[in-house]
Each structure stands twice: as structure tokens, then as C-alpha cells.
Amino acid sequence: MLLFADAQYTSPYAMSVFVALTEKRIPFELKTVDLVAGANRGGEYAARSLTQRVPTLVDGDFTLSESSAITEYLEELQPEPALYPADLKTRALARQVQAWIRSDLLPIRQERSTYVVFYGPSDAPLSAGARDAAGKLFKAAQALLAHGGEHLFGAWSIADVDLALMLNRLVLNGDEVPPVLREFARRQWDRESVQAWVNLARPPM
Amino acid sequence: MLLFADAQYTSPYAMSVFVALTEKRIPFELKTVDLVAGANRGGEYAARSLTQRVPTLVDGDFTLSESSAITEYLEELQPEPALYPADLKTRALARQVQAWIRSDLLPIRQERSTYVVFYGPSDAPLSAGARDAAGKLFKAAQALLAHGGEHLFGAWSIADVDLALMLNRLVLNGDEVPPVLREFARRQWDRESVQAWVNLARPPM
Numbered sequence A, B: 001m002l003l004f005a006d007a008q009y010t011s012p013y014a015m016s017v018f019v020a021l022t023e024k025r026i027p028f029e030l031k032t033v034d035l036v037a038g039a040n041r042g043g044e045y046a047a048r049s050l051t052q053r054v055p056t057l058v059d060g061d062f063t064l065s066e067s068s069a070i071t072e073y074l075e076e077l078q079p080e081p082a083l084y085p086a087d088l089k090t091r092a093l094a095r096q097v098q099a100w101i102r103s104d105l106l107p108i109r110q111e112r113s114t115y116v117v118f119y120g121p122s123d124a125p126l127s128a129g130a131r132d133a134a135g136k137l138f139k140a141a142q143a144l145l146a147h148g149g150e151h152l153f154g155a156w157s158i159a160d161v162d163l164a165l166m167l168n169r170l171v172l173n174g175d176e177v178p179p180v181l182r183e184f185a186r187r188q189w190d191r192e193s194v195q196a197w198v199n200l201a202r203p204p205m
């Protein structure tokens, strides 16, 4: 398979698919597309990717964008090791986290872009809107982790990676984050498949 | 089951779940939460909904927010009639559309809110950013419908509703939309389950 990511390896969604492929030990080649130069909006990439975004997975003559659609595809293609919980309701809760992380908390995503995570902190303080979003994030994450376990849903799932990345926008920037969430984010960050993404060679800023 | 929607019935995501329940003929009660008054951010609703958004589905003692997680849950709970295509790759493409509609095309979602769809048109012209997003939307929708069929993926799927709603932000506002996409959006709008949502009694603005 072939996975397209952004040239700086900062896309949290490309990371999610990278981790999914790595966890499943599916061999893949990693290619990049230069979003900063707009290379995704034209030429071969735009012809291939319906949504002109990263990540895009190419599996033979099948091309698929949108990270959560890709991780669901990989799960159905090769169920083991699992990316999603086996239980119907628990799987629904993992999908809830994935969908939420991708469509809400915009002020955090804007003010703590993943450049903060992969290139270095920002010294701009959080706006009122971002502090409000952070409060909502902490409340939800604390509720999900109230069981005191290592992962969100018993065994590891792809939702752990997605939630940890959202938290790490704040943790790795030095913003205030409740200790139990800081520890969760660090634990998830230490995972081998995540470290393989973190340690990719990035071009200088 | 119990479905929470916004008090004006303008949430495209609540609509998507309403249509899913209706298509599957699962009996449900519809309740509203007043987003304008912030009723989702506190009290009983915030205690119930992890993400404090609509829609939220309550199934016995199980509570789930995020529309795409809910429609996947309903599909697994009661597979027939299907919301998603049966074929692995086609199902992935339907999920691609769902994920995309929920996380991209922000200028269209902002400048053509669903108040335009359910209450009446806006006379503000589209910004350059929204026109750019519309161009991207049209290109993708035309590619998906290049087969000339009635639905995106052979049989009807929940992705038809989601794409048609995004197109109808423009169509129903009188913005310029390619005829083949206008016709697709109108056809999907005429569907009985969609009309059941459209015809809900809305409070005056």
C-alpha cells in the first residue's frame, strides 16, 4: 500500500493512519505531498484524492482519503490486530471520539496547531474560546478515563492515538493540563507505532 | 430510542440520524435541546452527552453523540435496511463522504448555514473562500455521480443525505450549482425520510 502524508509529517490524521498501518503490520510506502505549496489542490494528487486532503491511502487501484474512513477500511480488510473495540457499544464510543476530535475543538486546533507538537511550542496564550474548548476536552477525557485504566476502552484502540494527539497540542506546548490526562497522553505517545511517526525526519521550518 | 436534536431542527447531523432511524423503521422519540440558549453546555444534557453536541441518541442506558458514530451504531444494531453499501470498498467511499462533509468546506457551512435551508435564503454573496470550497464540492460530487445513477453508490446510502444537504445549502439559497448536482440534491430531498425531517414544525425565527 501507499500512504500520502503532508511534507512536514504534522497531520494528526496522517499520523492516525500511519499508526493504524504500523499496528496491523501492513507493509506500506510513505509519500508526501506539499500542502504548503498547494500541491494537493492540483495535478495528480487532486485527480486521485476526492477530498484533496491528506492522508490518502492507495491500495492497488483503490484510492481513499479521510483518515477515519481509511482506518475503518483497514480494520475490515484485516481485522487483527484490532484498531477498534470488539463490543458494539464500546466500538460506537471509540467512533464517537474519532468523529468528535475531527469536527470540534476548532480553537485548540487553530491556536495549538500540530507544528507545536512536532516542531516546537508557541508562546501565544490561549484565547478565551480555546480555554473554553480545553475545558470541554478535559471534562470529556476525564470522564472517559474515570475507570483508571491505561487506555480509553480496555485494550488499545485508534481512538487512544487521536485523543492523545489532541491533548498533546496542549501538553507539549506547556499549557496547563490535568495530571491524569498528561500521563495518558505521554503513555500513548510512548507507544512504538506512535514513536515511529514522531521520529520521522522532518524538513527544517 | 430517544433522539436529541436542536430546537430549530436545523442540525444536518441530527437530520442524518433522524433519517437513519426512519429508514430503519426503528421507533424513536424526538426531543430538542436549545443550543441558542446554551442548554447543551450544562445540566442534564452535558452530563449525558460526552461532546455536548446534537444529535445524541439514547438507547436504554447507552448514550451516544456524533452523528456518524450513531449511524454506524444503528447499522450494526440492525443491519437491514442498510444505511451503508455492502461492498468493502464502496462502504469505505461512503464513509469518506461522511467524514469529509463533517470536517471540510467550512466557508460553505458558515456562509450558508442550514438556517438557509430550513428558514430561508441569505442575500449575502459568497466570499472567495466559499466560492473556492463550492468549486471543490462540485468537482467531488460530479466525480462521484459521473456514473449517471440516482444515488452515489448504486443503492441509496446515508452518504446521499449528507452530500445532498451540503449541496442544498447552495441550491436552496439560489446560488449557482451545476444542473446534475441540483437534480441530485432535489431527488434526495424528495425522499420520504428526508421530507419527514423537512416538514417538522419549526419555531418562528
Ligand SMILES: [Ca+2]
Pocket (backbone or CB within 6 Å): A013, A066, A067, A068, A069, A102, B099, B100, B103
Ligand atoms: Ca477524517
Ligand SMILES: [Ca+2]
Pocket (backbone or CB within 6 Å): A160, A161, A162, A164, A165, A188, A189, A191, A194
Ligand atoms: Ca498516541
Ligand SMILES: [Ca+2]
Pocket (backbone or CB within 6 Å): A099, A103, B013, B066, B067, B068, B069, B102
Ligand atoms: Ca459526526
Ligand SMILES: [Ca+2]
Pocket (backbone or CB within 6 Å): B160, B161, B162, B164, B165, B188, B189, B191, B194
Ligand atoms: Ca437527502
